[in-house]
Amino acid sequence: MRKLTIGSLLAFALITGFGCNSNKSNSENATDATSTDASSSADSGSMTSSDTTASSNMNATPTNQSANDFMLKAASGGMMEVTLGKLAQEKASNADVKAFGQKMVEDHSKANAELKTLAASKNVTLPVELIAEHQKHVDAMSKMSGADFDKHYMTMMVEDHQKDISEFEEASKNEDADVKGFASKTLPVLKMHLEMAQKANAKVSK
Template sequence: MKLNATFLAAALSLAPANMEEIKAGQMAQSKASSSGVKDYARTLVQDHQQADKQVLAMADKMHVDMKKNMEMGDMDHSKMDHSKMDHSQMSGMDQDKMKQHQAKMDEMQKLSGKEFDRAFLSMMVDGHDHVIQMVNTAQSNAKGDLKAMLDHMLPTLERHKQMAQDLMQKLGDTASAK
């Protein structure tokens, strides 16, 4: 299969996004006070691990060495061919966004109870909103296997966002009921 810039841009955005969702979900599994939030976090981890496997399998199929093109989420722009790349897709998980995410994770580490639950769910709504936009952008230029992969991922991402919103509403309802 021929490497294309759309795939490279999508992979370099989705792989770190998956890693970040997995890390956040793992943190929430241990820190969340609500069983609903813990269950949601478990679902997130499982789904994003599966999505990560799909991205890596597609990269392997297209002979893309993901480790060469990124190191633990840091994009090494010096090794990439930008000549045919749609930079609007690359903006997905750039270094600034990743630093913001890490800062939120550090702040959440200090929280506990319902305060943690709310911060985690808020981060998941915002994060999934961002990734959904990335996938929609990538879909507009995608073909073949890449389009099929993105088409498969989108409903899961939308479900994750909706689940977080529903849990936030439940947390808000229980807080106001007291």
């Protein structure tokens, strides 16, 4: 009877031990499977992000050199108009000059935003600083105030918008349809600015 009891205990111990090992093995396998799935998911996410970026670049509409040059110069010119417009509101003495400056800030800020969106769609990086040609005007007029500022600013605005209109008219014939559309849309605004500048300049130049 005693021998039978001891044998039964040994058999029970063996069965219990096997069950623990089996559970441990199953747990480890489950952990490995979870790790593998997580790794696969991470790789899949990474590939999706990469594929999205590549797709975005492929969808960008290429542009020609003349269109690219136009956007770069127009971006700097637009920033200059906003900067000088703010200076006019601060330093000008004539009410019409101040009003003109405010109009420049409003209209060119809007045009600058549209140009930025256009350039981004073509993977064109616009300048964040003024080119030398435009910076010299800001440097010169930042030292002026009152009547001197009024005369210098309005004379410069007449000449600058005449140049802008010529450049935008040329761009409105560009082979790039998007650049052509932007230039054509902005031209009437520039012509209105020129008329305003000529009227204000006539008053302050007397």
